[in-house]
Amino acid sequence: MGGGVDGHRRQALEHFKLAEIEAFVAVAELGSFTAAAKRLHLTQPATTSRIQRLEAAVRTQLLTRNTRRVELTAAGERLLAGVDPLLDQLDRFLGGFVQDGEEPAGSVMLASTPHLATSFLHPALQTFHARYPAVEVVVSDLEYDDVLAAVDDGEADLALLTARAAGRPGAIELGSDEVVLVVPVAHELHGADRAGVAAVAGLELLVIRPYQAVFDQLSAGARAATGGPGPGVRWIGSLTTLLGLIDSEASRTALMTRRAALRHGIAADRLVSVVGVDLRRYYSLFQSRYSARRSAVVALREHLESALPFR
Numbered sequence: 001m002g003g004g005v006d007g008h009r010r011q012a013l014e015h016f017k018l019a020e021i022e023a024f025v026a027v028a029e030l031g032s033f034t035a036a037a038k039r040l041h042l043t044q045p046a047t048t049s050r051i052q053r054l055e056a057a058v059r060t061q062l063l064t065r066n067t068r069r070v071e072l073t074a075a076g077e078r079l080l081a082g083v084d085p086l087l088d089q090l091d092r093f094l095g096g097f098v099q100d101g102e103e104p105a106g107s108v109m110l111a112s113t114p115h116l117a118t119s120f121l122h123p124a125l126q127t128f129h130a131r132y133p134a135v136e137v138v139v140s141d142l143e144y145d146d147v148l149a150a151v152d153d154g155e156a157d158l159a160l161l162t163a164r165a166a167g168r169p170g171a172i173e174l175g176s177d178e179v180v181l182v183v184p185v186a187h188e189l190h191g192a193d194r195a196g197v198a199a200v201a202g203l204e205l206l207v208i209r210p211y212q213a214v215f216d217q218l219s220a221g222a223r224a225a226t227g228g229p230g231p232g233v234r235w236i237g238s239l240t241t242l243l244g245l246i247d248s249e250a251s252r253t254a255l256m257t258r259r260a261a262l263r264h265g266i267a268a269d270r271l272v273s274v275v276g277v278d279l280r281r282y283y284s285l286f287q288s289r290y291s292a293r294r295s296a297v298v299a300l301r302e303h304l305e306s307a308l309p310f311r
Contacts, residue, residue, distance in 0.1 A: 016057055021083050023050035024062060028080050030153065031069045039154030088169065088289065104299040105134035108291075111156035113210075114141045115239045116283075119263055121160060124307040128300060135296045144210045148286060157291035158301055160308070162210060165284035172285045172301075175310030177257040179214050179279035181205075181272040182246055187253065191269045197276035198225040204232035206254040208242050214279055215255060221277035257281050259309075283310045 026036035027047065037047040055062050062076035072080060112121055117139050125137055140156060148163070150156035165171035181200065183189045189199065201222040207215050219230030234252075236242045243264055246254050261271055285304060291297040 016054070017050075020050040020054040020057075022087065023047050024054050024076075025080065025084060025087060026154075027051060027063060027070055028072055028076065031071070033070060035153060103134060104132050104296040106294065106296045107136045107138060108158065108294075108296050108300050109138050109140060109150075109156045110300070111140045111142050111147045111150040111159040112161065113144055113147060115260070116160050116162070117141050119260070120308055121304075124304055127307060128303045131303070132296070132299055135299065137300060151286045151288050154288050154291075157288050157294070157297045158304070159286040160304070161284060161286060162281045163284055163286075164282050165286070168286060170287040170289065172287075172305060174283045174285060174305065174308055176280040176282045177259045177310070178273065179211070179255055179281055180258050180261065181274060182254040182256050182261055182266055183270055183272055184252065185270065189272050192272055194273040194275050196225065197221040197274055200231045200253075200274065201226045201228060202231070203253050204234060206236055206242055206245055206252050207233050208236045208239055211255055211281070214281065218255070218274065218277055218279060221274075225276060255279075283308070 023036065023040060023042075026039050027033055030036050030039065033044050033047050033051075037044045040047060042050075051063065058075070058079070060075045061073050062079060064071050064073055110121065121139060125139070128135070128137065140150065142150060144161070147156075147159045147161045151159045165173040181189065181195070189195050197218070200218060205215065215231075215233055219233075222230040236245065239260070242254060242256070245252065246266070256266075258271055262268065285301060287297070287301060
C-alpha cells in the first residue's frame with residue numbers, strides 16, 4: 001500500500017528530529033541561544049548541539065552568530081517559513097488525541113498582572129482546583145509589559161491580560177469592560193450618568209500606563225469635539241497607587257474600568273460614561289504554542305473561558 005512513498009518519507013525523516021527543529025524555531029524566534037534554552041528547559045550547550053545536528057542534516061548553515069544577536073541565513077529563513085506552520089498544525093493535531101477520560105495532572109504556569117490575578121484569577125482558580133485536584137496552577141504576578149513576553153518565551157503556559165487577541169495564534173478574547181470617568185464628589189459631573197467627550201477637554205486625568213491607548217483615544221475625541229487641546233494627564237505607576245490617589249486627592253478625575261471601580265468600592269454615582277467615543281478595555285487569554293498538547297493546560301484554559309466574568 002504505497003510502500004515506496006512511505007519508505008521515502010521514512011528515509012527523509014531519519015535525518016530530521018522534531019526536537020532539533022523545535023530548537024531551531026525557538027532560536028530563530030528569540031534571536032538567542034540562551035533565551036531558547038530557557039524556553040525549551042534545556043542547557044545552552046544542549047540547544048547548540050541540536051542546532052548543529054540539524055545544520056549537519058541539511059548540509060548548510062541556518063544561523064549566523066554575532067556578539068549581539070543570532071540571525072537567520074537565507075536557508076534558515078526558508079526552513080523557518082516551511083516548518084513553523086507545520087509545527088502549529090502538528091500541535092493542534094496531537095492535541096486531539098488527549099483521551100476524554102484522562103484526568104489532567106501536572107503543573108501549569110499562569111501569568112497575569114497583580115490586579116487581574118487578585119480580582120479575577122484567584123476566585124476562578126478555587127473552583128478549578130476543586131474540579132482538578134491533580135493540577136497545580138502557579139500564578140506569576142508580572143508587570144503589564146512582561147506578561148506576553150513570558151508566554152512568548154515559554155516561561156508561562158497561559159496568560160490573562162487586558163489586550164486585544166487579534167493577530168495572535170491561540171489567543172481568545174474573553175470580553176470587554178467600559179472605561180469611565182471617576183469624578184470627585186464635589187465635581188459638577190458627580191451624579192451624572194454620562195457626559196459628552198468635550199467635557200473632558202479641560203480636565204487633568206489620573207491614568208495608569210496600561211490605559212495609554214484608551215487615554216489617547218479619549219484625547220483625540222476631545223480635541224476633535226472642541227477644536228482645542230485635549231485633557232491633561234498624570235501617569236500613575238499602578239492601580240493600587242491610583243486608588244489611593246482617588247481617595248486622597250478629592251479634586252482629581254481618573255480613568256478606570258467600571259468593573260474595577262465598583263469592585264474597589266467606588267460609589268456608582270461617581271462613575272460617568274463618556275459619550276462620543278467608545279472607551280473599552282479588552283480581556284484576553286494567551287497561550288504558549290509549546291503548551292497546547294498538555295491536557296492540564298487545555299483544562300485550565302477551558303475553565304477560565306467559562307469562569308471569568310468578562311462575557
